[in-house]
Amino acid sequence: AEGQGNLPKLVLTSPQKSEAEIYLFGGCITSWKVASKDLLFVRPDAVFNKIKPISGGVPHCFPQFGPGLIQQHGFGRNMDWSVVDSENADDSAAVTLELKDGPYSRAMWDFAFQALYKVTVGADSLSTELKITNTDNKPFSFTTALHTYFRASSAKASVRGLKGCKTLNKDPDPKNPIEGKEDRDEVTFPGFLDCVYLDAPNELQFDNGLGDKI
CATH class of the missing domain: 2.70.98.10 (Beta-galactosidase; Chain A, domain 5)
Known part of the structure; x- marks a missing residue:
């Protein structure tokens, strides 16, 4: 086509x-x-x-x-x-x-x-x-x-399955990410996010906030 x-x-x-x-x-x-x-x-x-x-x-x-x-x-x-x-x-x-x-x-x-x-x-x-x-x-x-x-609807979207992962938060300085650990069952996006999740599992669940779970 x-x-x-x-x-x-x-x-x-x-x-x-x-x-x-x-x-x-x-x-x-x-x-x-x-x-x-x-x-x-x-x-x-x-x-x-x-x-x-x-x-x-x-x-x-x-x-x-x-x-x-x-x-x-x-x-x-x-x-x-x-x-x-x-x-x-x-x-x-x-x-x-x-x-x-x-x-x-x-x-x-x-x-x-x-x-x-x-x-x-x-x-x-x-x-x-x-x-x-x-x-x-x-x-x-x-x-x-x-x-x-x-x-997705950024205000309503969420991701499950990342709890316990080590994180590298690149906001506000991408060249000097802040190390941390994800403690939430459900990651949401209330604002800008630039974060790397280390050793993430093979399967995650994404809710696009529009009625679909992927």
């Missing part, structure tokens, strides 16, 4: 009609709808021109999360991914995208690699799996993340 800015996109639909939209530029999921309700958010000022990454949905951070030796969050969100596989089951639909090194990536990170990104849509679920393979003859290290934007 053709998306905004005439960029190619995929529409992945489960048998129960849940739906995800994925742009090949950046391998970015921009929409995930359950019962026609979109649970993801794309910024109003997002551009779809391949000059900047798509600001919203589920962008990739690869091979670097945050600032560092190469551009912020790496180049995975600035390159075209390709479709290598798709599958349908009774309760889900899935597609696998691939990203390989090229002149653009090698100019800033001189390694050969293959990234396989599988996206699966179920009746009321969205799951992702990212596999990185070193296809070079020398070792490399990397960091990665999915920088997810959820649609």
